[in-house]
Amino acid sequence: MGTQLLSDSTPSGGASLSSRIVVAFKKGEMDPLGSSLEKSVGRFLNIHAQSIRTRRVYTINAEISKNEADSLAANLFVDPVTECRAKDSDNGFDWIVEVGYKPGVTDPVGKTASSAAREILGSKAEYGIGTATQYLVKGVGREAIDRMVNELLVNPLIENVRVFSREEVHASGIKALHYELGGRAVPQVGVRDLNVSDDELVGISRKGVLSLSLGEMKTIQKHTQSMQFTESRKKIGMPQEFLNKLTDAELEVIAQTQSEHCKHKIFNGNIRYSEDGGQEEEINGLFGTYIKAPTERMLAQYPWILSAFSDNAGIVDFGNGMLIADKAETHNAPSALDPYGGAITGILGVNRDVLGAGLGAKPILNIFGYCFGNPFYSGELKGGILHPSRIRNGVHRGVIDGGNQSGIPLADGFEIFDDRYGFRPLVYCGTIGIMPKSILGRSSYVKKAEPGDAVVMVGGRIGKDGIHGNTFASEALTSNSPVQAVQIGDSITQKVMADFLIEARDLGLYRSITDNGAGGLSSSVGEMAKDTGGCTMDLEKAPLKYSGLEPWEILVSESQERMTLAVEPAKVDELVKLAAKRGVEATVIGEFNGSGMFHVKYGQMTVAYLDMGFLHGGFPKMDMEAQWKTVLHDEPDFKSPEKLDGTLKEMLARLNICSKEYRMRQYDHEVKALSVVKPFVGKDLDTPSDATVSIIRPGSTEGIVVARGMNPYYSDIDTYHMTASVIDEAIRRAVAVGAKLPSNKDIMYALDNFCWNLAAVDSDEGKLKMGQLVRSNRALAEYCEAFGVPCISGKDSMKNVWKLKEKLGDKEIEKVISIPPTLLFSVRAKMEDVSRAVTMDAKKDGDIVYAVGMTYDELGASEYFAYMGEKARGTPYIGNRVPKVDAHRAKETYSALGRAVETGCIASAHTPTIGGLGVAAAQSAFAGGLGMEMDLAKVPYSGQGRDDYIMFSQSNSRFIVTVPPERKREFEDIMKGTVFAEVGRIDGSGMLRVKGLSGAYVIDSDLAMLKDAWKRTLEGV
Amino acid sequence: MADNNKVKVLIPSGYGLNCEEETAFGYRMAGADADIVHINDIIEKPGTMDDYHILALVGGFSDGDHIASGKVHANRLKYRLGEPLQKFIDEGKLIIGVCNGFQAMIKSGILPAVGKDYARQTVTLTYNDSGKFEDRWVHLKSNPKSNCIWTAGIDRLYLPVRHGEGKVRIQDENVLNSITSSGQIALYYSIPESGEIAMEKDYPHNPNGSALGIAGLADPTGRIFGMMPHWEGFMSPYNHPAWTRLKREGTLPREGPGLAIARNGVRYAAERLV
CATH class of the missing domain: 3.90.650.10 (PurM-like C-terminal domain)
Structure with missing residues (x-):
């Protein structure tokens, strides 16, 4: 990986290498961020500071004159009414804690500031502006400061922190941090030799965070030893050392394509299943048998289902020439490590799923669902996990920013609490989008890249963020999980891109589209190349955030806010021109073709040359065992209290029942003017609705009902009845606001999102958890068919466990903490006339x-x-x-x-x-x-x-x-x-x-x- | 073909603005032609603005509200469209900003334009006292002494606010005196029971701690106006947060009262500008 240089710049007279502009509130102005931090520090850490004030710091990483800096301060950074420019040493603090992003981590404000600075200074220079926040704390000691930093303020995965005492600031001031990201000047392609022992194969997978099993490594090993493999590489002139060995990029691509996250191996594998020691039966794939097949059996009955389980989102015909695309996702692992970044990436990611469904649907509604540990947890925090309240804060803030800044109203949101989620929160994010059924005479729900089409990457640039995100999501979390697995979403880059894409869609400027999310270009281009049977791509053309990325990193980076398009050659110019006018980067990086090969180059160097057939179908299905054992719990034995007043009051106050309004109000649920039955109703507008109803465009009376069911507690008894119950809950919530059960004209459909807890499928415990999964799936199939409600899209996240190393005497033992098996069942229905709600x-x-x-x-x-x-x-x-x-x-x-x-x-x-x-x-x-x-x-x-x-x-x-x-x-x-x-x-x-x-x-x-x-x-x- | 006798509304979009579609719908309901045009296309051809009578700066999160809400949007208006904007104003045309659009107008100086200086910032919209973005409905009342054409004839309104930085702060006494004496405070937050103005500490009726309960400000001419609440958030009677209760009581309005704002602007433009 690249070298990161971090140094204090030396200020000299005149223009300096970097300048700092510190912005403070004027005396007497309120400082809401400071005040709310004061409260949090009191509540969560029992630290009572005399005062906490905040200041913003802008570091301009370019040579600019003092006049230019003054102009930026006056015209951009300082509000003339409430703010002023400050010196670091300005009075009123015992400590300054300055928190900024680590080099390479997306700094959206810095990015905006850089382009705004160009406007003011009338220049085209790169200002590389970085932002930081200063916390000026008065009245506490060093120990308290350290606790604030470690337990509340700073996430060391993504942020830099510097702490200065008053004396230090007065003696030597605070110097600007100047950083550069660098790497090898000439990118290189590494060799991966798989002609090694089994032990070494396992080692290669583990060290590379590839999440490939020994069996899979051996399948790859065998592939590299074939004649065909060597011959094909010879033909295109690959260097000798690669003829029977993989490149680093190839191994990454294979790992990514084969990851649980992308391939859903557990849901597609073969299972031998038995109940309570009874006869074994064979299940040929849970997904095919219990999720897809029931929907397929219902297709004939419901002409309004246009696309189920094949695109980035399910698509239905909503009537009057409009289609709805719908998808729900989870973003659990990243949210555990960096709650804000993980969650904002979750909501923006599912927005892109919808933007990449069919020719591209416009997101109109967002949905969230969170499972957290008790925010009032007061026990010890083990293994480096964050406090549940901190995870909760960050997740809420992330989805609030992601949704509000994208102008997508929240249709429904809920929280469920259980301490088992304290180690591994679940963050569900869903999006509903809308698109015309026909665009310039084309059906919008079908798309296909054609040979000769250009591969065009649109949106944000590529950095090191998110490398190994998808393989990592397929792993159990430990406190050593990789730093780069975390991305920070930049909603505004995505919003600008989304607006551009809808405009380009309506002009017919592209033929196919997909999201660049998990697996990055490797995944998006690889998937689209299936349409034509191959592609070539030149990574040297891909725009980067900074230099120093190796080719394999460019290929698998999960930098956000990007989509991949297939564009017919005659339209490339127009598309690129329109993008430029909209402030969006669109870059041709390759071509789809029928070569049968996934061919990636960096300039003249071949980075990857893989057979499409092997890449997408070269691996045998997983074989698993599943056992269901009925569990018998003690039946509680207590008498009914004579009066239930106190009981009801205390029940109402419990975490899973109490009002969640404080957080919910921070989500914009009304932008677009669509909301009809809002998340909160009643005389004082403060009681949650069973489900919400939104019209699909202003002026329409046709609405969409959004409802969900979740109850992981029932899994403690039987996942079959848990599943039946959540299906029923979601449907009856929809019915409560006025939805009708489905028919050939009445639209009601569902989405399934499984979050399971499999640490290892082949252990005894793993088999039992698989058994729970089988029972859940059976109920899903039976009840969806019984109610006649088809699932049209779904997702699974299988490894929601936390591995904790604990000392037992002088031995270290590994303890696995699992979430309860959790299923989110989402139901949507069309309401012909919302005035009936x-x-x-x-x-x-x-x-x-x-x-x-x-x-x-x-x-x-x-x-x-x-x-x-x-x-x-x-x-x-x-x-x-x-x-x-x-x-x-x-x-x-x-x-x-x-x-x-x-x-x-x-x-x-x-x-x-x-x-x-x-x-x-x-x-x-x-x-x-x-x-x-x-x-x-x-x-x-x-x-x-x-x-x-x-x-x-x-x-x-x-x-x-x-x-x-x-x-x-x-x-x-x-x-x-x-x-x-x-x-x-x-x-x-x-x-x-x-x-x-x-x-x-x-x-x-x-x-x-x-x-x-x-x-x-x-x-x- | 565009109808030459129709009021034309220009709605710039892009960079994270997001209320353009419902706003356009509202002006069309009010009888105008409304065009959504990317702001970069207007910058490229500023002459576009000559074809329009009303400029509607909509809500959203322009540039992510980075640095300060509406600030970068304001700079874009000021540095890239300063001259055509001044011309638009000088020709007696109308400008309205809602939420983020209002923030941009305030931060570029278009409002409140003390002494008709449309390029100097004298007021700001800053962080809500609550320290957070909030979506809630508020009661509003207009200032009968205001010459604002947008709020003319409107007594009370009930609309959603959706912002994190909507608190009005005024630079100094001079500015304060100037906007009060010339009736530039067109819209106040109010307390539903008493009908009084909801002052700084009357949360949540005053949802952000705005000075003097200010929810909307006009320029000295009354033609240029900005407000934090979203009139376009209440165009359908079913947008009302308790419409099922109004329906039972038989008090459900036929259309969302928010449309009155758009109708005022369109009517004025139809009478004077077309």
Whole structure:
């Protein structure tokens, strides 16, 4: 890798090698960043500084005169009203902590500043502006400063930090950091000799972070020993030393193409499966058998599915000449190491998936879902992991910046907490895009590169960021995971590129498009080259952020904000010209052809010359074993509390139920003016919707419903019922706002995102985890077919574990911490007329409250059991009666509700999820700013007759519906044949009063007080 | 063929601006022709601006809000389009900026243009007191003493704000006196119950801590105007965050009241400029 020079420049008179401009708030101006840091330092570190103020530092890495520096300060960096230029030594601090990016890490602000400086100085020079933040801390000692730096302020993977005491600053000031990235002057191609022992093969894979198994290494070894391999290389004049050996780049390309991240080996491999020691059966690929096949069987029924599981995103025909592209992704490993960078890259990456679907869809809605450790965790942090609250902060900030800055509204977002995610957070990001069905007479959902088309790279430049990101995602995390696996997204570079691409698309300037994400050019060009059967590419032409990259690094770098296009030769000029006018770089770097070879050069040097057939199909499928063993947990044994007021209040305050509004408000959910049922509804606009509804363009009344289901806790009992439950949850959330089940005209589809916990598939534990995966997939296939809801896109992330080395006596043992098997099931539906949408808030006193669906004593892995267990013994009760789904009955209920929505007789609908009926009733009532009276004896229920069970059971397929009294008959007629009952009334009392089975009130609580408890937990956190 | 009797609205796009489509839709609803043109194409042919009566600077994250929100966008207007902009203003045409567009107008000096100097920054829009970007709906009231043509006839409005840097700070007493005495404060945040102006500390009604509760400012002529809230965020009645409740009460408006802003501009231009 390149050399990094980091030195203090020597300021001299006149023009200097680099200049610093320090910008401070004027005296008396507020400093929100400083104030919020003061609070965080107090809350998380128990350090109470007298004050923390911030300043911004711009370092101009070019020779400029003092006048020029003054002009930049006055016209660009300093706000004349609130800010002033400062000297480092200006008073008011004991310490200065200066934090900037490490060399080579994307500094988006610096990049903007450099081009803005050119405008002001009227020059074309490269200013190489770097930015840093100074924290001026008063009233704490060195030890506190070190803790702030290490535990809150600085991520050493990507940031540089310098700490100065007041004395140091006064004595010698702060010098500008000047850095250059450099490497070998002449890039080189390295040799990888695989004619070695098995042990050495394993060593090569491990040292190179290639994530290739011994079997795979041997397949490659064999390939390099074939005559054909040698002969073909001779023919193109490759040097002798490469004739039966790979180049460094080739091994990287193969590793990347073959990575779990790209190839989904576990989902495509052969499995021998058995349940509870019973007979073994063969499963020929989970993906083909349980995910793709059910959708294929439904295709004939649903003409609106245009593309499922083949493009970067699923594509459906939304009617009136518009298509929807939809995709959800995870970005877990990077978010664990650098939460901000990992998360922003996650959301921008899935935006690009949609931009690369068909001829390119324009993102119109974003979705997030996070699984975190408890943000209030107070135990020891082991193995170099970041505190859960810090991960959470960074992830939120990343997706907030990525989404808001791209002008894409947030349609739905949720958080789930469990300490097992403390080591490995899950960061789901989804995007929905829109495109015309026909563009200049071409169907927009099909695309194909043709031989002779130019390979054009568009967008950001290539740096060392993200090298090995995809192979690394396929690895278990350790504290030694590679630094360069982290990228920082630059939303604005991407937004500018995205606008350009849509413009170019509508002018018909390219023939095919795909995202440059995991695996970089190697992956994007390699995939597109399958259309024509080969390509040539010259890496010397690829624009770089800085010199010093080796060819293999250019090829596999995962630098963000790039797309690859196939452009017919006659249109190359026009495309490149338009790009230049839009401030976007577009560079021809090669040509697609039918040579059968993936041929990469650097100038005259061949960097890679691989057979396309071998690259994409040369490896045997993985063989795995999977075993399911039924687990029996202790059945908790406690009596129902007589009164449930306190229980309900504490349940509402629990992390998985409480309000998440503080964070959610920071996501723009309204740009584009599409949102109809917003993430928050109710009288005070502060209670979460079951699902959201957005129109697809201004002026339209056609909307898209966005809903999801997730409940990893059920996996502790049975991943089959976990899966059935989350499918049902997502569908019934959609139904609650007014969605209809799918038909040949009614659109409803789903996306599946598996996050599993396989450290090694071949271990005993691995087999059991595979067994859980098989059961989950079976449920997915069965319930998708039973509900008739097709999956059109999906993704998996299989290795969400953290390997921790612990000392046991004088021995070091490796401990593996796994996330619970987690499935995000996302449902979307078309709503023909959004004015029919229903929200969850009770609307008016006098309205009738109905409980729809059957309640059972299904409290296995419920929030109530967790709460009672934690209260009694410090750990959750789990139990065994996990909620199940009767799809047949559920479908009847959902169809009937759909008809009721159509007639407009429903005032509100809310589906119980975590926390059950009790929580749902409270939410519906306080959202309406009203009161509710309910009788548990009237709730359709089958069980041992406990008030607490009826209140907190998490049985599926249920709703609380309110109906205006004058429409009672109509509603009941429509619902006939389904399970439902009138259970109470909405009133204006501001109280929730629930009568227990004995006839006495078990809840008689002030709703404002309940709401306050529900709001308080994460307010400001 | 363009209709010569129609009001024409120019909406620059690019560099991270992102409200151009709904804004164009709004002006079309108000009866105008609206064209979205990349700002680089306007810079290349500044004469383009002669064809238009209204310049609408839209919201978004121009240049990522790097350095300060709207700052780089402002510099681009100032350094690359300074002359045609001044001409546009001198010809009595209309300019409106929303959110990021407002920030750019403030930072380039187009607003509040104290003493009709359209190139000197005297006010700023800085970080919200809450220290974060927030998306929430706010109640607004107009200043009856203002000559702003964009808010004329509008008493109250309810619109979303979506920004992290929307707090108005005024350079000094002179500027303050000047904009108050000439009625340049066209729009205030307000407290729904009392109808009073929501002052600096009245969070969340004043969502950012703006001085004097300022939500929108006009130039001395009243033709040039900027506001932080998004009028184009409330064009459909179903954009209202509690529309299902209004529907039940029977108070759902026929169209989103935000459109009143666009209708004002288009009406003025139709009467005086076409």
